[in-house]
Amino acid sequence: SIFLYILFESLSKGFKPIPCIDSTMIGTYCDIPNSLCAMIEPCQNNGSCVDDQTQTLGYYRLCSPDFNGANCEFDYRPCKPLSCLNHGTCNQTSNSTFNCACNDGWQGKNCQSMINFCDNITCKNNGVCRPLLLNYTCECLINNYYGRHCEGVSMKIVIYRVVSTSFAYLGILAIVCIAMFVIIMDILKYCFGIGPTREDLESIRRKKTREKTKISCNATID
Template sequence: MKLLQNKTTSVSYTNSTAFVAAACPAGTIGTSCSVASDLCSMTNPCLNSATCQLNSTLEIGYYCICVTGFSGTYCELNHRSCRPGVTCLNGGACNGAVCVCPTGKDGAYCQNEVSICGSIKCENDAQCVSNYGNWSCRCTNNELYSGIYCEIESSSLRAKQLISRSLASVAIGCLVAVITFVILMDVLKYWFKIDPVHKDVDASKNKNENNERKKKSIKPKQPVIAVRFRYIHG
């Protein structure tokens, strides 16, 4: 049987200087007082390169100053044209927060066409079309019109126009001739007391009257009655 033996442990102390932290100015902490103790520095709440500004009148004690293209309490909302998931259209290139559009395109995403047709005059009802800073005239019918401004008419169209003008000229000529004839007849009749058609009218009238008289003077033939006697023997 082993006997328990009490052992005494002794601790010796030496004299030393106690560490006392230096008193930092208000708003700083750390061994060298180099760490800011305000909310903006301690929590760093603002996002996307925003600047945190202390304001004791606000409930949270600060507010975030957002850079262009961001918004929200913490500048967490991204409104930039060039951001993940959104691309510039029509060949536009992303440059920081904006889309740099090619010639002839405009808008936040280069989605709009810049029209340069204001000074272009297409002919024959053609339509000016603007595309990437260039323009062209769209003819109403490519078989009838051609040229940069749709100003060249096809030979078939010119032939049709010539025929139409010829027919119109003939019709106008006939109408003018009829009107001239009527006016001439009136002038001869009422100014010079000459009626070129009076004799013909009278002759035609007399002829009709003579025909009527002849019809009345001709007596209808009497029918011939044949009488036959028949003897009856008693």
């Protein structure tokens, strides 16, 4: 067709872009800066790039104070973005030193350590203290305890302790009663000559005497 013929003729002659009116711009639509610095933007940390064809890279850089390197990539500031952690504030004290003003609950040269609020805190009933930011908590290892310092005791433990104590008291009372009984019996026996088996012993003695007498009489008759 005529359309395809015209298209073929146009392509065979090669593509010839229209020169841009502004010599600092290039591209089909003249929307690309004709500058190496503008195209690659090599300078970091707010450094400035200046086109210079006499330079090896085709440009030279102007770094901000305290920055250096081929592309201003090296930071020599005492206060860097991560000098003070956990939202601490960095204060430069000299050309090479700084100190950190830490937020509440943090400490250390770089505010890297959380203050341990478990110091001087005792969790009862074998509870374990866990430090928190500006606080602490006692982790009760057994479900039968609760409270700020695991000082609360469940009713189950209370009943168990009462029952255990009661049995202990009953055992002690039984031992005391037995000891008192033995002491009283000894007093009656050795001080007053009264024993719980005295009459039984006397009865046995009389019975044996009668038996001996009976045997003697029978022997005499024979």
